[in-house]
Amino acid sequence: VKQMGKPERSVVTTCAYCGVGCTFRAEMKGEQLVRMVPWKDGKANRGHSCVKGRFAWGYANHQDRITRPMIRDSIEDAWREVNWEEAIGFAAERLQAIRDRHGPRALGGITSSRCTNEETFLVQKMIRAVFGTNNVDTCARVCHSPTGYGLKTTFGTSAGTQDFDSVEHSDVILVIGANPTDGHPVFASRMKRRLRKGAKLIVIDPRRIDLVRSPHIEAAHHLPLQPGTNVAVLTAMAHVIVTEGLADEEFIRARCDWDEYQDWARFVADERHSPEALEAVTRVPADDLRGAARLFATGGNAAIYYGLGVTEHSQGSSTVMAIANLAMATGNIGRPGVGVNPLRGQNNVQGSCDMGSFPHELPGYRHISDSAVRQQFEGDWGVTLDPEPGLRIPNMLDAAVDGVFKAIYIQGEDILQSDPNTRHVAAGLEAMECVIVHDLFLNETAAYAHVFLPGSTFLEKNGTFTNAERRIQPVRKVMEPANGYEDWQVTQLLANAMGAGWSYDHPSEILDEIARLTPSFAGVSWDMLERVGSVQWPVNDAFPDGSPVMHADGFVRGKGRFVVTDYVPTDEKTGPRFPLLLTTGRILSQYNVGAQTRRTANTVWHEEDLLEMHPVDAENRGLKDGDFARLASRTGETTLRVTVTDRVAPGVVYTTFHHPATQANVVTTDYSDWATNCPEYKVTAVQVTASNGP
Numbered sequence: 001v002k003q004m005g006k007p008e009r010s011v012v013t014t015c016a017y018c019g020v021g022c023t024f025r026a027e028m029k030g031e032q033l034v035r036m037v038p039w040k041d042g043k044a045n046r047g048h049s050c051v052k053g054r055f056a057w058g059y060a061n062h063q064d065r066i067t068r069p070m071i072r073d074s075i076e077d078a079w080r081e082v083n084w085e086e087a088i089g090f091a092a093e094r095l096q097a098i099r100d101r102h103g104p105r106a107l108g109g110i111t112s113s114r115c116t117n118e119e120t121f122l123v124q125k126m127i128r129a130v131f132g133t134n135n136v137d138t139c140a141r142v143c144h145s146p147t148g149y150g151l152k153t154t155f156g157t158s159a160g161t162q163d164f165d166s167v168e169h170s171d172v173i174l175v176i177g178a179n180p181t182d183g184h185p186v187f188a189s190r191m192k193r194r195l196r197k198g199a200k201l202i203v204i205d206p207r208r209i210d211l212v213r214s215p216h217i218e219a220a221h222h223l224p225l226q227p228g229t230n231v232a233v234l235t236a237m238a239h240v241i242v243t244e245g246l247a248d249e250e251f252i253r254a255r256c257d258w259d260e261y262q263d264w265a266r267f268v269a270d271e272r273h274s275p276e277a278l279e280a281v282t283r284v285p286a287d288d289l290r291g292a293a294r295l296f297a298t299g300g301n302a303a304i305y306y307g308l309g310v311t312e313h314s315q316g317s318s319t320v321m322a323i324a325n326l327a328m329a330t331g332n333i334g335r336p337g338v339g340v341n342p343l344r345g346q347n348n349v350q351g352s353c354d355m356g357s358f359p360h361e362l363p364g365y366r367h368i369s370d371s372a373v374r375q376q377f378e379g380d381w382g383v384t385l386d387p388e389p390g391l392r393i394p395n396m397l398d399a400a401v402d403g404v405f406k407a408i409y410i411q412g413e414d415i416l417q418s419d420p421n422t423r424h425v426a427a428g429l430e431a432m433e434c435v436i437v438h439d440l441f442l443n444e445t446a447a448y449a450h451v452f453l454p455g456s457t458f459l460e461k462n463g464t465f466t467n468a469e470r471r472i473q474p475v476r477k478v479m480e481p482a483n484g485y486e487d488w489q490v491t492q493l494l495a496n497a498m499g500a501g502w503s504y505d506h507p508s509e510i511l512d513e514i515a516r517l518t519p520s521f522a523g524v525s526w527d528m529l530e531r532v533g534s535v536q537w538p539v540n541d542a543f544p545d546g547s548p549v550m551h552a553d554g555f556v557r558g559k560g561r562f563v564v565t566d567y568v569p570t571d572e573k574t575g576p577r578f579p580l581l582l583t584t585g586r587i588l589s590q591y592n593v594g595a596q597t598r599r600t601a602n603t604v605w606h607e608e609d610l611l612e613m614h615p616v617d618a619e620n621r622g623l624k625d626g627d628f629a630r631l632a633s634r635t636g637e638t639t640l641r642v643t644v645t646d647r648v649a650p651g652v653v654y655t656t657f658h659h660p661a662t663q664a665n666v667v668t669t670d671y672s673d674w675a676t677n678c679p680e681y682k683v684t685a686v687q688v689t690a691s692n693g694p
């Protein structure tokens with residue numbers, strides 16, 4: 001910064017990493033970004049930030065950025081740099097030819113939770129209204145799609161119930177399947193402040209995450225469950241609450257469906273569901289589990305925070321509903337300090353889901369089969385929409401292997417690295433006739449692409465992101481796009497080349513369309529955001545100033561719905577060949593598959609993906625700290641360096657997935673959530689053996 005001299009101007013914008021959504025002042029000298037300063041008026045971060053938002057922005061100017069479009073006839077050919085007109089024309093011609101030959105359902109696309117609401121809205125609009133199919137899905141498929149299903153079913157809408165301020169009013173904080181210290185650091189700091197002031201902590205996680213024991217914080221209960229048994233643990237907690245008379249029946253009678261509650265209460269009260277009966281399944285001592293349940297039900301305002309350790313399971317949606325059941329049964333919904341709070345991994349997971357990125361839902365979580373809703377969109381867009389839900393990402397890949405799905409447009413997502421069973425993803429992509437990748441870098445997926453459209457970074461665009469607390473925040477252009485276009489403009493070029501006739505000049509016009517067509521966004525506009533800074537949806541006539549806490553007077557669906565969630569063991573079993581269970585997570589300085597953070601100053605930490613292993617398991621295999629080991633599953637194998645630690649229990653190993661060299665998803669399986677197909681990343685039967693290195 002000293003060398004660059006004093007900044008000449010600054011632009012206030014929103015971080016493009018995690019779902020906390022910190023606001024920054026981007027300080028500029030000429031066209032050079034000098035530094036990112038956390039903004040004290042940012043409502044999500046109040047002047048705080050972490051090492052990703054603060055330092056990991058160098059990828060915007062990295063030499064690996066592709067700034068000119070490229071095309072090729074076949075994936076065996078070399079790429080050919082072309083101008084935008086030729087690239088868009090090439091892509092449109094291929095898509096139209098495939099649609100003419102095989103019909104619109106042979107086409108599809110994936111929106112990005114890294115892009116703005118306006119960009120995501122436009123991609124799903126292009127796929128539905130221009131391609132003519134509902135084969136649209138989002139990268140949220142592989143992270144929070146069970147949140148969408150579970151919270152919509154129980155509460156009536158797919159969103160966390162609280163704002164971040166709410167944690168200041170919690171007396172008990174239950175963290176399940178999340179590691180906020182690494183994944184959501186700025187919010188974790190607020191949570192820790194509340195814990196240091198005396199709130200009690202319950203952690204349900206197979207691994208002893210930092211939060212369990214950190215300066216001046218000691219969890220009242222850490223339940224180190226066997227990976228894959230979340231539903232059993234939550235059912236056992238519910239058993240204690242119901243059988244010991246700790247349920248808040250006054251709240252339940254007033255706010256929930258009483259008959260459904262009674263069905264659920266009878267189910268959980270069955271002796272089969274006691275902590276003692278389930279101890280062999282969960283591996284959690286029954287006394288600890290009883291203690292945690294009593295604390296949750298009687299300790300005052302109790303809030304639940306969860307992450308991908310809840311959703312990325314074959315029972316992901318069941319776990320989300322089990323969490324919702326627990327919150328309703330104890331009356332912990334609808335006021336500050338309580339609630340159900342999914343900690344979103346990506347900056348705009350909430351927004352991409354809100355914007356109609358699922359194959360069965362139009363923007364605002366309205367089902368495509370609802371003819372009244374469809375008519376509203378058809379009238380506005382001047383098209384006829386397919387009334388049938390489209391394909392999800394894994395189904396698109398399956399259909400491609402079967403020869404009936406032919407073309408895909410992928411924005412801001414490296415599915416070859418991020419989706420499970422890498423070999424199957426590759427086979428699906430290879431079978432397609434047209435793969436269009438719209439991204440910043442020539443990612444791993446681009447190896448199977450015929451068209452590469454260069455993307456723009458968050459620093460190069462205007463629009464909005466919606467964070468984990470439903471806060472819609474402006475993203476403001478700091479510098480001109482290196483490729484000449486913001487991402488929404490590229491989508492518009494492609495749609496128009498296929499005959500759409502769109503004429504958006506600024507994302508604010510797209511936001512106006514979103515507000516016109518989406519009841520929960522009805523009161524949002526660019527001018528409003530410039531005036532108030534940010535706002536939490538729903539924003540409409542009923543809630544003109546937004547909604548920090550949802551379901552305050554009644555659930556969105558009317559009565560809260562209890563759903564019986566029976567524990568069903570995963571089909572992924574350990575055995576003599578694969579005796580250990582692998583689970584995965586993140587570290588503080590890196591982000592997801594590392595496409596951005598590995599191209600920034602954050603590489604200064606020289607971190608690699610490590611395999612955590614209990615001392616007993618390591619000794620049995622003759623492995624020492626720092627040794628290389630081969631990690632193998634029924635699906636594939638990779639090589640990692642071992643860290644010997646008692647953070648994980650015997651029989652459990654753990655790694656991160658930030659580096660393409662180690663590619664943890666080579667070993668993950670095809671099993672997925674029964675309701676949403678969210679992959680079961682968190683449970684893989686593996687064997688670990690000594691290795692000489694990669």
Ligand code: SF4
Binds near residue numbers: 020049051053
């Ligand atoms: Fe960005 Fe999340 Fe870090 Fe905030 S906590 S700076 S939003 S990565």
